Amino acid sequence: MNAETPPRSIWLPDWSGAPYWHEDAPPEEATTASPPASVDVLIVGSGYTGLNAAIETAGGGRDTLVLDKDAPGFGCSTRNGGQIGHSIKPDLETLTRRHGAARADAIMGESRTALDWIEERIDTLGIDCDFSRVGRFHAAHSADSYEALARGAERLTKARGAEVEVVPRAEQRRELGTDAYHGGVVYPRDAGLHPAKYHLGLLAAARAAGARVIGHCAVTGLERTEGGYSVATEQGTVTAREVIVATNGYTGPVTPWLRRRVIPIGSYIIATEELPAELMDRLFPTDRVISDTRKVVYYYRPSPDRRRVLFGGRVSASETDPAISGPRLHEDMCALFPELRDTRISHSWLGHVAYTFDELMHVGQRDGVHYAMGYCGTGVSMASYLGMRMGQKVLGAPEGRTAFDDLPFPTRPFYTGNPWFLPPMVAWYRWRDRMQQNRKA
Template sequence: MTPRTNALTPDFRDTSYWLDGLPPPPAFPDQIPDEVDVAIVGSGYTGLNAAIETAKGGAATLVLDAGEPGWGCSTRNGGQISTSVKPSLAKLSMRFGAERARAIRREGETALEWIETFTKEEGIECDFSRCGRFHAAHTPAKYEELARDAETMRKAEGIESFAVSRADQRRELGTNVYHGGVVFTRHASLNPAKYHRGLLARALALGVQVVGRCTVTRIARDSRGFVLATAKGPVRAREVIVATNGYTTNLTPWLRRRVIPIGSYIIATEPLPRDLVAGLFPTNRIASDSCKVVYYYRASPDGTRVLFGGRVSASETDVSLSGPKLHADMVRIFPELSGYRATHSWMGLVAYTFDELAHTGTHEGVRYAMGYCGSGVSMASYLGMRLGQKTMGLEAGRTAFDDLPNPTRPLYTGNPWFLPATVAWYRWRDRIEYQRAAA
């Protein structure tokens, strides 16, 4: 389908829909202290959750960000929360043994349980909902595979789900494009910008100093700890945490070689009739599909818009170009939306890893957690929290992800030169599979 030239409203915004209606952020200091106990690079979910824990432990904590706090993917994602661990139990067992594999898989469930409890206990108003996810099959063969895998996970891991045939699909999702799917009943959603703003407020209330527009250019280690060179002067720290995920730079070359930044693009439609949205999402679940280049979408928390995300080009592109392409894909799935345009088109960088696992550990004394593979809302928060606990020397901070082998590839330095060809291949394969299934 050729993207419509009028798919975007004339005054569309290239900023995240989630930021609309939020009050202005608090004022941040323009200066940094000379010395702190803990310096954290990155003010997203990982960094702020780590900061909350170190501040609770009595450590003087400073969070630094190259942009305004929250400018990255923590306010630009789709607000969908899964159990976060992509490799199956069988695959992980082959690599790490059955016991470690089960522990890694359980961390995904633990992270989801934890973020629900945390937001409730901290009083963070972020529209958290255990709505469940409909994971749609783009071919009949994929439906059979999804149903088998779901049954295996129910029996082996206790993961709640049920299969939905194509005949019953409209009870879950208002489209005829897919060939059934699986509902994961425990998956959840939230408003990512409200959640981030709540984390920021909690950190500031605990005395964390947060400074934006303060790029860190160097981390040097000495006998007393670390000295960070920043755009606003040097700061000494006993401990350093790097929490940059998809925005990791040559500040930490070793980490940059181990994450693959990938742009994820999203649009938000103009306000829609509520009965239309309710017909497309009759159970108000979040949704995704089984394509290799996955689409993910949902109704807005107030039930007035559709938010539709995915990757629509082989290489990174401008959101004014990605928006019409996403709109065309959205209309292919939901033809009822063909008469409505998008008011927002934006993107954010997620970070994949070569083994499809999140990683946390210490390298040359610098602590880190990153590489959430597109499932970072709960896992970034959870591993950030645990990282803060570890920094304070607490045994509770240990996780099944600690010190897993963290692979890279020869000649890879952080620029994913291979990504355009890989995405183009997978998009072509998805398209062919769609066409064969529809024939």
């Protein structure tokens, strides 16, 4: 390259800050619809949790209204990586220490149930969303992490007969076209889907069941009354007998008790330009979804049509703009796959997930208001499943009960919903991940 030649841009000239998924399933345009004066059930939030709850309550004969401050599904339900798998962050030993053996086993069981249930849900509702049991390769970013994964896989196999395959580093390329990891494990029952198509299918199913779903109508106040709740919105007040809060990473000041218990975290993703089929086959020979053992995790996969790489993670200690996160993700992607160095970015976006202080999702009631949230970045199946269970609870169905009911929902002193502690924590974990990765085996 001579001195007059500018460096090649990593951006396509027409790159988009909207999710790649919106190309096939764009959000609804704003409408002039106004909410009714009263309903049986009012649901705040139109993502996977809220819509699955609405399918149950409307299908059970309850007059159901779903409200969202943005377009239906504008949040992380159409902005995630489309990966479905094990939804519980703490391991069995940690859960047993906290909650006892019976509750720990039940919590783990809910994760397995949710994974099977979402496939049944998609099939029953006839949703075309590219669902496929492609399996997951969970890669070890360090030698120590590989040993921990191998031991964990052995325990799972002995205790539950779980389907887990250990892949040593020498055999890694049959799963993933890189030498950057130290081996890993395969969870063959994990799956992938097109998250925005899935959301679009849920939206249609909720409306078909009789629910009204109105976007661009923010809830601004919530007050308990003698007969239920008075819900203030940007377009007037609605009275409701039951209220469900399904806001997860977008939980705001209307529900301060819940806001103090979830930590909104931006998760960033890029999509590459279309790539040659032979390159995709070399990098992703098994078509699996991928995650790794970093504390600040990378997650990535081929697009459902196998024409692009979708690469996600957190690349900044504090929240940033997709125009800034895109090049950083591109750099991290190329560290794993040097062959992608000249590949350009077509889309760069973010969505907000919600973590909790105990790394568990929570479902329950507060002052009579139902809630489910805190999926800790693994919410495709669990948000859907717990939303469905919440709908059953509102209907009074005994099968609505879950292993998460009545678990303590912790917060921290002085935390009000602004995660001021996140930047130093993320910086620390990224440094620790690098040190572990660079440590010699």
